[in-house]
Amino acid sequence: MQLTSVLFAATLLLAxxxxxASDALADQRAQARERYVKVENExxxxxxxxxxxxxxxxxxxxxxxLDAYVQRADFGVQSIDPLARLPQFVDRDGRRCAIAELLHxxxxxxxxxxxxxxxxxxxxxxxxxxxxxLGWLDAHGLALDEAARxxxxxxxxxxxxxxxxxxxxxxxxxxxxxxxGPLSPGGGPSARPGPSSPRGPLTGPGxxxxxxxxxxxxxxxxxxxxxxxxxxxxxxxxVWWEYNKxxxxxxxxxxxxxxxxxxxxxTFTSQLDFTRRxxxxxxxxxxxxxxxxxxxxxxxxxxxxxxxxxxxxxxPLLSDTTLAVRDAAxxxxxxxxxxxxxxxxxxxxxxxxARGVQDLGQRGRALAIVALxxxxxxxxxxxxxxxxxxxxxxxxxxxxxxxxxxxxxxxQFSPAPELLVxxxxxxxxxxxxxxxxSRAIEALQxxxxxxxxxxxxxxxxxSQMELRRSAALALGEYDHDLVVAGLLTAHDLEKESMTRSYxxxxxxxxxxxxxxxxxxxALDSSDGAERAWAAIGLGILAREAGDPSLASExxxxxxxxxxxxxxxxxxxxxxxxxxxxxxxxxxxxxVDANDPQARMYAAQALALLGGExxxxxxxxxxxxxxxxxxxxxxxxxxxxxxxxxxxxxxxxSLAGLGDPMLQRQVxxxxxxxxxxxALVRLGAMLAxxxxxxxxxxxAIDGLGMMLGRTPPLALAATARSxxxxxxxxxxxxxxxxxx
Numbered sequence: 001m002q003l004t005s006v007l008f009a010a011t012l013l014l015a016x017x018x019x020x021a022s023d024a025l026a027d028q029r030a031q032a033r034e035r036y037v038k039v040e041n042e043x044x045x046x047x048x049x050x051x052x053x054x055x056x057x058x059x060x061x062x063x064x065x066l067d068a069y070v071q072r073a074d075f076g077v078q079s080i081d082p083l084a085r086l087p088q089f090v091d092r093d094g095r096r097c098a099i100a101e102l103l104h105x106x107x108x109x110x111x112x113x114x115x116x117x118x119x120x121x122x123x124x125x126x127x128x129x130x131x132x133x134l135g136w137l138d139a140h141g142l143a144l145d146e147a148a149r150x151x152x153x154x155x156x157x158x159x160x161x162x163x164x165x166x167x168x169x170x171x172x173x174x175x176x177x178x179x180x181g182p183l184s185p186g187g188g189p190s191a192r193p194g195p196s197s198p199r200g201p202l203t204g205p206g207x208x209x210x211x212x213x214x215x216x217x218x219x220x221x222x223x224x225x226x227x228x229x230x231x232x233x234x235x236x237x238x239v240w241w242e243y244n245k246x247x248x249x250x251x252x253x254x255x256x257x258x259x260x261x262x263x264x265x266x267t268f269t270s271q272l273d274f275t276r277r278x279x280x281x282x283x284x285x286x287x288x289x290x291x292x293x294x295x296x297x298x299x300x301x302x303x304x305x306x307x308x309x310x311x312x313x314x315x316p317l318l319s320d321t322t323l324a325v326r327d328a329a330x331x332x333x334x335x336x337x338x339x340x341x342x343x344x345x346x347x348x349x350x351x352x353x354a355r356g357v358q359d360l361g362q363r364g365r366a367l368a369i370v371a372l373x374x375x376x377x378x379x380x381x382x383x384x385x386x387x388x389x390x391x392x393x394x395x396x397x398x399x400x401x402x403x404x405x406x407x408x409x410x411x412q413f414s415p416a417p418e419l420l421v422x423x424x425x426x427x428x429x430x431x432x433x434x435x436x437x438s439r440a441i442e443a444l445q446x447x448x449x450x451x452x453x454x455x456x457x458x459x460x461x462x463s464q465m466e467l468r469r470s471a472a473l474a475l476g477e478y479d480h481d482l483v484v485a486g487l488l489t490a491h492d493l494e495k496e497s498m499t500r501s502y503x504x505x506x507x508x509x510x511x512x513x514x515x516x517x518x519x520x521x522a523l524d525s526s527d528g529a530e531r532a533w534a535a536i537g538l539g540i541l542a543r544e545a546g547d548p549s550l551a552s553e554x555x556x557x558x559x560x561x562x563x564x565x566x567x568x569x570x571x572x573x574x575x576x577x578x579x580x581x582x583x584x585x586x587x588x589x590x591v592d593a594n595d596p597q598a599r600m601y602a603a604q605a606l607a608l609l610g611g612e613x614x615x616x617x618x619x620x621x622x623x624x625x626x627x628x629x630x631x632x633x634x635x636x637x638x639x640x641x642x643x644x645x646x647x648x649x650x651x652x653s654l655a656g657l658g659d660p661m662l663q664r665q666v667x668x669x670x671x672x673x674x675x676x677x678a679l680v681r682l683g684a685m686l687a688x689x690x691x692x693x694x695x696x697x698x699a700i701d702g703l704g705m706m707l708g709r710t711p712p713l714a715l716a717a718t719a720r721s722x723x724x725x726x727x728x729x730x731x732x733x734x735x736x737x738x739x
Contacts, residue, residue, distance in 0.1 A: 420444065528562065
């Protein structure tokens with residue numbers, strides 16, 4: 001473990017040291033009782049219509065036992081890991097957890113003893129495959145997710161340094177493969193050394209996927225072009241939104257006009273292929289352009305829609321003198337989906353060299369792996385999943401951070417079984433760096449089994465803050481009936497504000513009555529930042545459920561917001577919820593807000609809201625908006641809405657921008673528009689050699705988005721539900737592309 005990690009953990013320990021043992025346990029006991037009271041209220045509100053009279057009677061007796069347990073408050077205590085919420089069925093002094101107490105009260109001491117002996121740190125997810133436990137639940141009228149809510153971790157004995165191998169104990173986790181089925185011997189936890197020190201809070205440029213509308217990649221000249229700089233105070237919902245907004249602000253499907261309906265042989269596919277063929281020659285010529293921005297854009301576009309010779313065309317650019325061009329060539333090869341590209345990228349991923357290509361180094365290897373994931377997404381055969389897993393395992397011991405992060409990004413493109421197994425191994429391997437473990441945890445969102453869910457719950461309650469954050473985000477995407485219960489318990493007990501906030505937004509993704517209740521309650525939190533996260537969570541929940549009535553909770557909450565900087569979170573929530581009554585406040589902020597960034601969020605919220613009035617106010621505002629940032633986002637909003645009459649206005653706004661990053665965003669707005677008119681405008685910019693080079697490069701990128709054989713923004717999708725504080729700079733740079 002690195003020294004900084006030891007000092008970080010030691011600081012937490014010393015901060016708690018002055019508190020007497022009795023006071024520390026008293027505080028935890030009060031918090032535990034508060035959580036159990038919430039759970040009792042939830043159980044009391046549950047519908048019992050499906051239960052038989054016998055089940056209802058047995059359930060009522062169990063709830064009496066639970067209430068007595070809560071009133072007695074003789075909760076278990078663990079000292080295995082003083083910084084973790086580690087479950088224990090029975091503690092070392094014989095105290096039972098709540099579920100074990102209910103089992104004991106109904107004569108199931110043999111089952112309690114079996115669990116305690118074989119899997120004492122089991123979460124309910126770990127027991128969900130045991131027929132004895134499931135039979136007991138059914139007989140007593142309890143649902144599995146209710147049992148998951150009843151179970152709570154024990155209190156922690158007053159923190160004290162726990163050493164292993166000369167350092168503080170990093171995290172206590174079950175070994176990969178334990179739990180999640182009938183109990184088996186040897187399923188207890190194992191202690192592993194903690195990971196290396198994390199990076200500090202995410203600040204400054206490069207803070208999220210930038211295309212379109214956020215942080216961008218480095219320009220060919222090396223300087224950063226950004227739409228706006230995120231600061232120390234922006235490590236909350238703004239950063240999350242930059243990483244996740246393209247889930248909701250989506251490009252329109254490209255519709256190419258094919259002429260008369262009765263024209264023989266003129267189909268959408270044939271016309272699109274013709275358009276690709278006629279667009280390719282000028283791009284091939286552009287690969288030799290003196291300006292690196294043009295070369296990079298052409299490589300990107302040709303990779304997306306070029307012909308069978310695309311591999312031969314792009315391979316020479318892997319030796320270009322400019323990093324941005326080499327990156328675009330690698331990603332273009334990936335977007336092609338060609339088998340020849342797959343072979344070349346695998347060679348580069350193995351040792352950074354291939355067929356005369358210079359050594360690309362660890363960063364180049366990593367980018368080749370991500371490009372291979374793009375290639376897999378674009379149709380490369382499934383055999384590459386096992387090849388990549390073998391490649392990673394061949395480097396035994398600690399991986400280079402670049403290769404580990406890249407491999408887990410590939411797993412987001414193709415969550416094949418062999419890659420999910422690898423992700424589980426890396427997530428719990430204390431020898432790996434924090435970014436590798438974090439990315440592995442995020443890849444586990446694609447699993448669906450109870451075993452992996454139990455592992456994510458251990459990480460969510462573990463001692464490592466950054467890993468808890470990643471687990472909270474991954475669980476938002478996890479498809480399992482017990483996820484909500486785990487997130488609710490984590491939100492009940494978690495002290496770290498960002499992890500609590502991530503739990504809230506993940507509850508919004510999961511949806512359902514219990515998630516809605518918690519989010520509505522959180523709107524009344526004393527913490528203004530948490531209220532903003534709860535609003536976004538409710539917006540997501542409402543959008544997924546098709547329930548705009550949730551605006552009745554969001555609109556009054558917005559009126560209570562005192563911090564001006566938190567208001568845009570509520571605007572986005574109202575847009576996500578498609579709240580019809582939100583138009584007045586959103587249109588007012590679009591026009592009157594003093595901060596261009598606030599007007600940017602108002603424009604995005606109106607795009608999410610949709611409808612004629614939203615379109616009308618956005619179109620009016622584009623004509624008079626003076627801020628380049630706000631104008632670019634209004635153009636993007638109009639692109640999302642996709643009205644044919646807006647192509648001219650969007651094109652004019654592109655010509656009036658001076659920042660290349662914003663220019664690319666407006667070119668993306670034309671690509672988002674998805675019409676033949678937009679394609680014609682982009683094609684005209686490609687052909688106009690008198691046009692400013694940066695504008696022309698942006699137009700080429702927009703063409704690549706529209707004409708590509710696979711949907712754009714696949715890379716941005718892998719950034720969704722990821723922990724931004726642990727994103728390596730090279731990954732944040734490529735998240736700024738439109739691949």
